[in-house]
Amino acid sequence: MRPLIVWHIFRKDLLETLRDRRALFTTIVIPLVIYPLLFTFMASMTRSKKEEMEKKQARLAAWGPIPESALRAVLAENAVLVESLAVVPGDAKERARKAVADKAVHVVLVTPQDSQGPSVPISVYADSTQFESEAMGERVLKVLRRAGVQLLEQRMVALGQPAISARPLAVEEVDLADATRRSASLVGTILPYLVIILLASAAFYSAIDLTAGEKERGTLQTLLTAPVQPLEVVSGKYLTVLTMTLIAALANIGSLGLAIGRMLSGVGGGEASFHMGPRVVLALFLTLLPAALLLAALFVAVGVMARTYREGQSYLMPLLFLVIFAAIGSVVPGAELTPAMALVPLTNITLLMHDVLAGRATLALGTMVIISSFAYASLGVLLAARVFETEQVLLSGEKPWKDVFARKAKGGLGPASALFFVAVLVVVAFYGSIPLLRAITREQIGRAIAISEVGFFLVPAVLWVLVLRAPVSDAFQLRLPSRRGLLGAVLLAAGGWAVGLVVMAFLSRYEGAREYSRQLGDLLGKHGPLSLGEAVLLVAVLPALCEEATFRGVVLVGLGRTGSRWLAVVGSALAFGLFHFNPYHIVSATVLGLVLGYAAYESRSLLPGVLMHFVNNAFHMVRARVPALEAPFDSPVVIGLGLLATAAGLWLLRGSGGRPGPTPAPSVARASAVQR
């Protein structure tokens, strides 16, 4: 790659982008104008509403024998009694609701008949869905509580005790955060989320324009006739998208930060304030950079697969939703930056930004976030470069997406159908599990497992294959491996359990994983409702058949049509992991899925996966019930031997099914797009 060429491409793309006035206006100018206007308006509205409420008279209704002193105290605080009933109506709550809904009163005070003695109950009826009623209700409650304390003081004095004895505990609430940090924390909750969305929006526009837009305008081919390499083109475009993303994001953040700061100072009457010093700005920029790097790479990689601007939008929109989903991390209550969270892309950045703004970021976690984000960004760039090197993507005039990921032949499976199938499974499993969980008791866990394995995996997979009219033997890889493959499968089955054991040992550092393990043990162990035979049948045999047919069959075969081993193996492993729902189980299942997927892809047979899956699950079932087996299999030597057998098995399986991949795609009429 020649940096000078990359520089020329970058400079040209940037110049062209900056000349697109509509884009500039949308991504930079409008936010600079809109945020101040919006937040100034909101601040002004909030302030004026607050002032209005302070001045506004509360309209009260008093039903029943409300203590006179209490009523006097309430009326003394800017309130007026609009209705007084000596007797409490029978349907007091309903009548109060109607009176408040009709705006006749804000609050209704109710004291039941015959309420005498040292403690008189007073109910304060207000409607929390109505701003004024809620505010007035709070005001009245505060006054009544104060009046109650005053009454108690009077009683203590009457008993010859000092008034202060009415307050045996003088409790004071002290917030350790000062006003600035309080507001910073508030801003820190919202800002990172907004920042990621803004970055993604900016990357979204530039990426489509420079990839699908260029293709649609016919300039990409012009560029490819020049002596440039695909990686130089992608690097130049990537740098442009990155630059535009950062420019737009900085403009947005600056405008947004100032606007929010101004609004906070308005709301707090000057008490709350928010200032971003140079160190905070620098720290924010450092966290922004990896996010922008990653987003730009992802959006360029996906954008280039589209042939038109419109198609680019439809490809990038789901990605944008994923980004939003990841960015939500910072606004989830209680979400904190932990070492594990520091590895979650984008969520880690929003959490780090939150900590930076709240003034509690640590160097160690910050470094982890930045390093992991740079790593993800690098992977994104490599993906973009890889996509750019696919000539069909760059040149085809018809269906580039299908060209890259190999067109699905009539009656066959393809990557798009595999992804759609996973989406269908999610829907089936999610909605199917709702009535299942309601109907099934602990004692019926066996039935639940059987229903979910067959109903959520096997049946949908078979139906999917039948609907697509795919050859069943291809879709489920129903063929015997070669002799070498068979030997590999046996070794894999013999040692594969060690992989699961190692992953579980790693995960057992986390309390969540230990707790999940305990729950599973309780349900499926020797004290559970299943006998050993039932457990092996339901937890080892059924998943080995149903899940393998689904994930190493339909999903892996479909993804394998891309011609990319890694996309097939990693994609099917991720899908497999996803259906284990518990976060810790997802990790271990995904790792196992990688091994199973590799075995299935290389052997072009379902058998190695079925064998390993069965042995692995059965091993854990039996081990949980036979304490004598625990110690030997905890031995590092035995585990090492297991891992060695796994490695040998995978080595033997490599290429044992012949190439390319699982069931080469029947490519009917693939080339019509480019054959002119």
Next chain:
Amino acid sequence: MIEAQGLTKRYGDVEAARSVSFRVEKGEVVGILGPNGAGKTTILRMLAGILTPTEGEAKVAGNSASVDALALKRSLGFLSGDTALYQRLTPREVLRYFGRLNDMDERALAARIEQLIDAFQMKDFADRQCGKLSAGQKQRANVARAFLHDPPALILDEPTNALDVVSGRFLLDAIRKERQRGKAILFSTHVLGDAEALCDRVVLLHKGRVLDEGPVPEVIARAHAHTLTDAFLARIGDES
């Protein structure tokens, strides 16, 4: 100079081009003719180094696409109906950009740009954004881009498409001048009249295969026809 040696391009079971071989020598214009879907663009793209052949080899000025695609592209000017210009750049900026991508020296590049602006009568619109130019003006700028680094070979894929008579004539004249300067020119077109008037030899292509190749009179004679159009239709009819 331009050499197709058994070029084959397969997309799964479909062959977009099948063992296509021909040569274009210095100072020669060869027309590649065929109906839509004949595989013309695929072959030209393989020769230009932007598509990788499944089999065979593409060479320009001795540079093989499989060995050194960049050297091949440097010895080639490529122009097609699909090669558009950047709408928000001016022709002068486009030329400067492509000159830099071709590693041209900045001073030589500036002089060459002025020379082309003059030769292609682009003075009036050289500094106007391409998005605001007429089709003819855009094509002049595009031809200038393809000729910019003065390559020994030119591949022109239906370059007269969507051009009016004046612009079309201008382009054909430009091609003739380049032939006189010793360039090897491979030219594809739907307009058989253009081919008959301009090409020294033609290659008739159908369904990815070469049906006939040779000087225009010979191709006409072999088809027992009177014009290239008749010959073309006769050969295609034989194959259908």
